[in-house]
Amino acid sequence: MQPYELTLTAAAEAIHARRLSPVELVDSVLERLETVDGHLGAYVTVTAERARRAAREAEHDIAHGRHRGPLHGIPMGVKDLIDVNGTPTTASSRVRAGHRASADSTVAARLDAAGAILLGKTHTHEFAFGLTTPQTRNAWDRDRVAGGSSGGSAVAVASGAATFALGTDTGGSIRVPAALNGVVGLKPTYGLVPRHGVTSLSWSLDHVGPITRTVEDAALVLTALAGHDPRDPASLSVPVTGYRPDASTDLTGLRVGAPRTYYFDHVHPEVETAVRDAIAAMESLGARLVEVDIPMTRYIQATQWGLMVPEAGAYHERALRTVPELYQDDVRVLLEAGELLGAGDYLRAQRSRTLMRAAWDRLFQDVDVIAAPSVPLTAAPAGQADVTWPDGTVESVSDAYVRLNAPANITGVPALTVPAGHDAAGLPIGLQLLARPLAEPTLLRVAHAHERTRPTTRLPAPTP
Numbered sequence: 284m285q286p287y288e289l290t291l292t293a294a295a296e297a298i299h300a301r302r303l304s305p306v307e308l309v310d311s312v313l314e315r316l317e318t319v320d321g322h323l324g325a326y327v328t329v330t331a332e333r334a335r336r337a338a339r340e341a342e343h344d345i346a347h348g349r350h351r352g353p354l355h356g357i358p359m360g361v362k363d364l365i366d367v368n369g370t371p372t373t374a375s376s377r378v379r380a381g382h383r384a385s386a387d388s389t390v391a392a393r394l395d396a397a398g399a400i401l402l403g404k405t406h407t408h409e410f411a412f413g414l415t416t417p418q419t420r421n422a423w424d425r426d427r428v429a430g431g432s433s434g435g436s437a438v439a440v441a442s443g444a445a446t447f448a449l450g451t452d453t454g455g456s457i458r459v460p461a462a463l464n465g466v467v468g469l470k471p472t473y474g475l476v477p478r479h480g481v482t483s484l485s486w487s488l489d490h491v492g493p494i495t496r497t498v499e500d501a502a503l504v505l506t507a508l509a510g511h512d513p514r515d516p517a518s519l520s521v522p523v524t525g526y527r528p529d530a531s532t533d534l535t536g537l538r539v540g541a542p543r544t545y546y547f548d549h550v551h552p553e554v555e556t557a558v559r560d561a562i563a564a565m566e567s568l569g570a571r572l573v574e575v576d577i578p579m580t581r582y583i584q585a586t587q588w589g590l591m592v593p594e595a596g597a598y599h600e601r602a603l604r605t606v607p608e609l610y611q612d613d614v615r616v617l618l619e620a621g622e623l624l625g626a627g628d629y630l631r632a633q634r635s636r637t638l639m640r641a642a643w644d645r646l647f648q649d650v651d652v653i654a655a656p657s658v659p660l661t662a663a664p665a666g667q668a669d670v671t672w673p674d675g676t677v678e679s680v681s682d683a684y685v686r687l688n689a690p691a692n693i694t695g696v697p698a699l700t701v702p703a704g705h706d707a708a709g710l711p712i713g714l715q716l717l718a719r720p721l722a723e724p725t726l727l728r729v730a731h732a733h734e735r736t737r738p739t740t741r742l743p744a745p746t747p
Contacts, residue, residue, distance in 0.1 A: 286311035287443040288742060291500035294446055295353035298345065305345070305356025308446070309338035309400055312358045316402065316444040324419045325439040327363050328371055329403035334358060337400040344398075353503045355398030360445035362436050363404035364411055365491070366480040367391045370401075374482050375418060376409045377609040378602050388480025389512045390449060390491050397507040402445055405435030409614045411451055411484040412595060414459055414681040420665070422464045423710055423743045427662035430460030430684065432484075436494045437464040443742050447504055451481060452490045454587055455658075455688025458700040461494050462657035462713025465702045465743070467730070468494045469501045472720045473695030474519040476505070477512035485594040486517075487636075488587075488692045498701060498731040502526040505723065519721075526723055528731040535569030537729065540650035545577040546687055549672045550659040553706040558656045561703045561714045561733060565654065568732055573650050577690070578642035582635050584682070587689040589624065589632025596621020636693050643694045647719035652729050657700035657713030658684050687715065697723050701730045703737070 286294065286308045297303035313331055320326055341356040366372050366384035368391070373379040387395065395401075408416045408431035416434025421427040422441035429438050433450025437460035440448050450457040452470040461468025469492045476491045483489055493504035506527065511520045541562055547555055566572050596603070599618050607615055646653075660670060663680045671677050678686075691698035696717055703714035714733065718726040 285315075287315040289446070290496045291357055291447050291503060292353070292497060294357055295503070298356050299350060305338040305341040305400065306335070308356060309334050309358050312402065312444065312446060315442070316439075319442050320444055322420065322425060323422060323438050323442055323444075325405055325435040325442065325444055326360065326403045327373060327375060327406050327418075327435065330370060330401055334400050334402050341398055341400065351396070351398040354394065354507055356400065357398070357446050358400045358402045359394065360402050360405040360436055360439040360448035361391065362407055362433050362448070362450050364407055364451055364482040365391060365449055367401060367404070370404060372404070372482060374410045375407045376611075378606060384480075386480065389477040389514065390508050391480065393507050393510075399507075405433070405439050405448060407435060408432035409611050410482065410599070411453060411456055412614045412617055414455065414684040416460065417665070421662045424662065424708075426665055427710070428463065428665055428680070430463035430662065432456040433494065434460045437461045437466055437468065440464075440494050440496060441466045441743060447493055447495045447500055449491060450494050451484070452492060452692065453484045453488045453591060454685045454692050457490070457492050457494060458657050458688050458698060458713070458715065459684045462700045462715075463662040463711065465711030466494055466496055467498055467501050467699065467701050468492070469505060469699045470691060470697065471505060471509065471723060472519070472697045474515075474517040475521070475721065475723070476508045477510070477515040477518045479512055479514040483598050485591040487594060488591055490692070498699075498727055498734050499527060501699070502528060502727050521721060526727055528724070528728045530735070532568050532732040532735050534565055534729065534732055537570045537652070538573050538650045539565050539570045539729070540575040540646070540653035541572050542577050542653065542655055543574050545580040546655035549676060549678065549683070550656055551661070551706075554656050554659060554661065554712050557704040557712040558654070558714050561737065562654045564736055565729070565733065568736065575646060575650060575653065578646060579635070579639050582639065583689055583693065584686070586632050586635040586639065586693055587685070589628055590636065590693070592617060592621040593624045593629045639690075640694045643690070643696060644719070651718065651722070651725055653717040655715050655717070656687055657715040659687060661706050661708070661710035661712060691717055696720055697726050699726055699730050701734055
């Protein structure tokens, strides 16, 4: 096994035991990046010399007893919405041409303090306003979409061009590409991870979180990221004690919600079978299955768009008026649509969100986690606009991908996608788990138990 193939946890243990140096790891991952990224397009900016310099510094510090923890010496990619001092934050848009960050975002500063090493900035769908990331190709099949908007981060991790990465999630933008590329993506509780220094799509829906190869890896990164920051008005003041799950697969007494409604409506049969098999496996580990009805499903799409579109329009108002030609057509149309929604529409969406949060609070009185598909279909061919379901319903690919992810953004509950197998074409299928606010330890425990009984951490075949 080459160093670039190691999970974060395995690499951290090897570095701590002095079986692997950060220099060897970073060199291996950079070599892999150089081999595959011309075909995959995960990165918009690569900071190779900075990474090699940081690796030498980490190697020196660790050799002299200054080991900072499990992220020390680990190479990462960072979504290009997240400021890193001295590097561009382009948001994959011509609007940001020439931009260079003058300070670290909170999450970048925390990862730097933990010793993580920046490899570069990863592509996003322009300003995170889309679910395909068209610049980037799927790690398993270059003719299919990567998912978005954190497509570059997911493809970098899945292909071995980063040991872990950061993404953002406003309507599934961590979970969608993670599911489509066969890796783990975690959207934490709203406010648990600060967003200071992160370009906003929709401030009341935005989250920052890790994309990794395993659940344990995600827990290690979350431990470094979480914690209050007064510069983010939504930041929560809660104790952070560490999220790493133990090795047990015993789920005795845990209540797993199996949705009767919404999450299995208009889902590809292979996706449904894989997810239901995963739910049955949880029952075999001791969990008790509880059938649940998802509340207020008819309002989910309208609430998501009623919040996101006006907030995005407000953020981009000045640039949209002065340089509209610099936006890609799909994003410009969505931003212009935001100007057509009135204050009454936005307030109704806020009221709907309040009612939905209360209904989900009641739902989580009966279950500890909800298990469902991450996305209703695997990676679509690039350029495919719509999917037609067996009952004749036609849905845009983007709407299909956001549909099962939006509830967690609206309510702010933590949600995670973990691999659950592959379809007949060999494309990854994702299992989504959701829990009550701040129940990340439970979420990670269940996902880790699933992962240990159904390991699916292999990388895609090398890209020619």
